[in-house]
Amino acid sequence: MPHYNAYDSFKIKKSMEKKQRAKAKAFGKKKEEIDGFVVESQDKYGVVIEVRYDEAYILYDGEIILAKLRKDINLVCNQVVFPGDKVILDKNSDDYTIIHLVKRTSLLSRTKKDSTRLNDVGISKNIASNVDLAVIVVAAKEPPLHPKFIDRYLMILQNSNIPTIICLNKCDLKSFEDEEVLDIYRNLGITVVETSTYRNIGIEELKSFLKGKQAIFVGNSGVGKSSLTNAIMEDDEIKTSHVSDKSKRGRHTTTTSKYYVWDEDSSIIDTPGIRSLDVSTFSPIEIQDYFPEFNDWKDKCRYNDCLHFNEPSDSCLVKQGVASGLISHDRYESYLRIMSDVLNVKDYSGVLNEVLPNDVKKKSR
Ligand SMILES: Nc1nc2c(ncn2[C@@H]2O[C@H](COP(=O)(O)OP(=O)(O)O)[C@@H](O)[C@H]2O)c(=O)[nH]1
Numbered sequence: 370m371p372h373y374n375a376y377d378s379f380k381i382k383k384s385m386e387k388k389q390r391a392k393a394k395a396f397g398k399k400k401e402e403i404d405g406f407v408v409e410s411q412d413k414y415g416v417v418i419e420v421r422y423d424e425a426y427i428l429y430d431g432e433i434i435l436a437k438l439r440k441d442i443n444l445v446c447n448q449v450v451f452p453g454d455k456v457i458l459d460k461n462s463d464d465y466t467i468i469h470l471v472k473r474t475s476l477l478s479r480t481k482k483d484s485t486r487l488n489d490v491g492i493s494k495n496i497a498s499n500v501d502l503a504v505i506v507v508a509a510k511e512p513p514l515h516p517k518f519i520d521r522y523l524m525i526l527q528n529s530n531i532p533t534i535i536c537l538n539k540c541d542l543k544s545f546e547d548e549e550v551l552d553i554y555r556n557l558g559i560t561v562v563e564t565s566t567y568r569n570i571g572i573e574e575l576k577s578f579l580k581g582k583q584a585i586f587v588g589n590s591g592v593g594k595s596s597l598t599n600a601i602m603e604d605d606e607i608k609t610s611h612v613s614d615k616s617k618r619g620r621h622t623t624t625t626s627k628y629y630v631w632d633e634d635s636s637i638i639d640t641p642g643i644r645s646l647d648v649s650t651f652s653p654i655e656i657q658d659y660f661p662e663f664n665d666w667k668d669k670c671r672y673n674d675c676l677h678f679n680e681p682s683d684s685c686l687v688k689q690g691v692a693s694g695l696i697s698h699d700r701y702e703s704y705l706r707i708m709s710d711v712l713n714v715k716d717y718s719g720v721l722n723e724v725l726p727n728d729v730k731k732k733s734r
């Protein structure tokens with residue numbers, strides 16, 4: 370029965386994950402516990418605004434300086450500190466050294482599939498530290514609005530316990546269908562702000578959510594994260610990124626995450642578009658936790674370990690909810706897409722088509 374195939378591959382994955390997690394933990398520990406490198410004190414610190422391979426740009430005393438990592442750490446800078454980190458510096462003539470890292474309140478990371486290894490080991494890639502609020506930026510057009518661009522980010526952010534809002538940018542191009550997609554998230558209780566940097570719509574509202582926080586903009590490339598950052602920064606001088614001005618790096622395509630202060634105690638980390646968000650470290654059974662609209666249905670499924678995937682429709686109430694239209698088809702498709710990644714199944718279209726009513730089927734093909 371397909372149901373048990375799915376379950377078996379889940380068990381295998383699960384035991385693999387355990388080993389990987391233990392490994393990752395051992396490695397992570399080494400870094401964190403280097404002789405008092407991490408401190409509680411916050412007396413006088415700088416904030417990391419951008420990290421290069423072996424040095425970091427730091428906002429310190431109102432200036433941007435370049436600093437290297439304490440030598441005895443014996444690791445490259447971009448493995449140790451990330452934008453948003455608070456660091457304690459030591460100055461020797463004109464050279465700055467990062468001697469301590471102030472204990473983090475949060476570390477946002479994603480796993481990335483490591484294609485150089487034979488087994489599917491996900492390597493963890495850290496994006497930013499001490500983030501209070503994440504903004505998933507999506508666009509009405511180019512790229513078009515679709516739940517698949519939102520759901521993985523939501524999973525990863527919720528998994529890191531980071532409060533999240535959605536910003537629909539390019540609202541000047543919004544269509545009626547976009548409204549329906551946004552309603553899915555509004556109905557889940559997630560704040561949605563609509564903005565247009567072209568028409569100066571919603572910027573003040575967005576700022577009201579970011580005020581007093583260290584926020585991060587995530588989302589696909591081209592949605593307008595950098596445009597929004599610029600709109601919030603206002604100052605023309607800063608528009609081309611204060612870091613690139615100082616370091617004369619010329620063109621300012623966003624290839625690394627950068628930290629911008631736009632008001633007292635209010636900052637934004639602008640990130641490059643992340644092409645793939647790997648969710649394979651999640652276990653199949655926990656994916657549904659990130660789809661709270663299944664809650665009213667899933668307890669009534671015949672199998673209590675129902676994955677709402679290969680189980681027949683007559684035993685799966687989630688599938689019946691989708692068929693009746695009470696669970697969003699797009700979100701269920703998102704769920705199937707993520708599940709097929711996690712279960713290593715190539716095609717989920719059979720499952721989807723079996724559930725969708727006839728008139729919808731054609732549309733989604
Ligand atoms: N129509 C429209 N286009 C926008 C808006 N904001 C940004 N863009 C355009 O979208 C493109 C990508 O913007 P960018 O800020 O570089 O996106 P990022 O990759 O997310 O940082 C640029 O060509 C912008 O001019 C907007 O509010 N409306």
Ligand SMILES: [Mg+2]
Pocket residue numbers: 594595596622623640641642
């Ligand atoms: Mg950008």
Ligand SMILES: [Zn+2]
Pocket residue numbers: 667670671675676677678680684685686687688
């Ligand atoms: Zn089910």
